[in-house]
Amino acid sequence: MRCQFYLKNYETVNVRHRHIIVGIDPGTTVGVAIMDLNGRLLDVFSAKNCSFSDIINRIISYGKPVIVATDVSPTPSAVRKMGSIFASVVNELKASMTVEYKEKLTAKYGYRCKNTHERDALAACIDAFNRYKKKFAQVGKKTPPEIEEDVKAMVIRGISIQKAINMLLNNSEKADSHDKQRAESADKSVNGKDYIERLRAEIRQKDEEIERLKEFQERLKCELDCKKREIAELHEKLRSRIFEMRREVMRERIVKELRAEISRLKSQLKSVREENARLKDFIKELKGEMVHEGFMRVKVLRNFSRKGIEEVERKFGLERGDVLFIEDGSGAGPKTAEMLAEKGVSAIIYGRELSPIAYEKLAERGIFTFHESEIPVKHRRGSDFAAVDEKALRCRMEEELRRRTKKHVLFSI
DSSP, X not given: OOOOOSOOOSOOOOOTTOEEEEEEEOSSEEEEEXXXXXXXXXXXXXXXXXXXXXXXXXXXXXXXXXXXXXXXXXXXXXXXXXXXXXXXXXXXXXXXXOHHHHHHHHHHHTOOOSSHHHHHHXXXXXXXXXXXXXXXXXXXXXXXXXXXXXXXXXXXXTXXXXXXXHHHHHHHHHHHHHHHHHHHHHHHOOSXXXXXXXXXXXXXXXXXXXXXXXXXXXXXXXXXXXXXXXXXXXXXXXXXXXXXXXXXXXXXXXXXXXXXXXXXXXXXXXXHHHHHHHHHHHHHHHHTTTOOTTEEEEEEEEESSHHHHHXXXXXXXXXXXXXXXEEEBTTXXXXXXXXXXXXXXXXXXXXXXXXXXXXXXXXHTTOEEEETTTSOEEOOTTOSEEEEEHHHHHHHHHHHHHHHHHHHHHHHO
């Protein structure tokens, strides 16, 4: 992917021997700021998804970095790598710069950054320059202009100003002497052979430079291969992690569904057990196991209504001579009483009050009616059967029969 840089070069200069300071904000979008050792800003740019080699080529087009700086602490590995490639000094910070400090630095410099990546890179560059600003001023006072920049570069690497000056002047004198000798020799023997030798020397020099560049290229390729392998390993780990997370989510979903099913089955089991207990009691009642000696089992009519009569008849049947226990007879009318009388019921025992209309209709049809206070009744609410004291019931029926007979005789007289 080609990088799109957001800023053109500030100026076109001869950068063959220039020393520069580079500020870097690494990341997906890289910010870079470049200035010379006099504090002049040469370039500020940012690039997204740009290769390492493209960034390096852009930097070396301005000169050789002697300081590589960043705005955070600890120094990122990408910045350290850049420093090692150029054999530059890395400007180590004790603590990361605050946003306020970076805004203050860049605002004083007067350059308006397009984004925070450019701002952070420029702030790192300015901070690194300020660190050596006093030293650079001393170098300017003590050093001839032609070697000032080289002396600054040597001072950055820890060499004293005077020693740097002496080293450069000695080298310069030797170089001048060598050039003078070469010139004299050239004047004495200017011929085709010397010219060819000079060309060969230049070719050898170019070949050596090409070899160095090839080595640098190979090193970058190796680093690129390592990064590709690292990215592939990270992708594999990511895929594995996603698979594990999906499996965990699926397992939790299944567990949740199973727990809901268990809860539903427990509730269902509870209902079945309750129904089972009710049916067991019902069977016992049908078998007469709950009726004690001296008591007779009678069917229960929960409410004196057509629907209640039909339900008892459907479940147990109503036969002539049956005795019924009515839990609540207050709502019965003449038609309901007539319907029950037609079934041939012989006696009715009621719990709550019996409506006067129903009472008269039943009496007309010769059906005995008694309140439960007159005859001992054992009844569990909700049960389909009740137990009635048989002896007490027969005695009351005989008494009622005698009373009705006596009344009938009196009316006949």
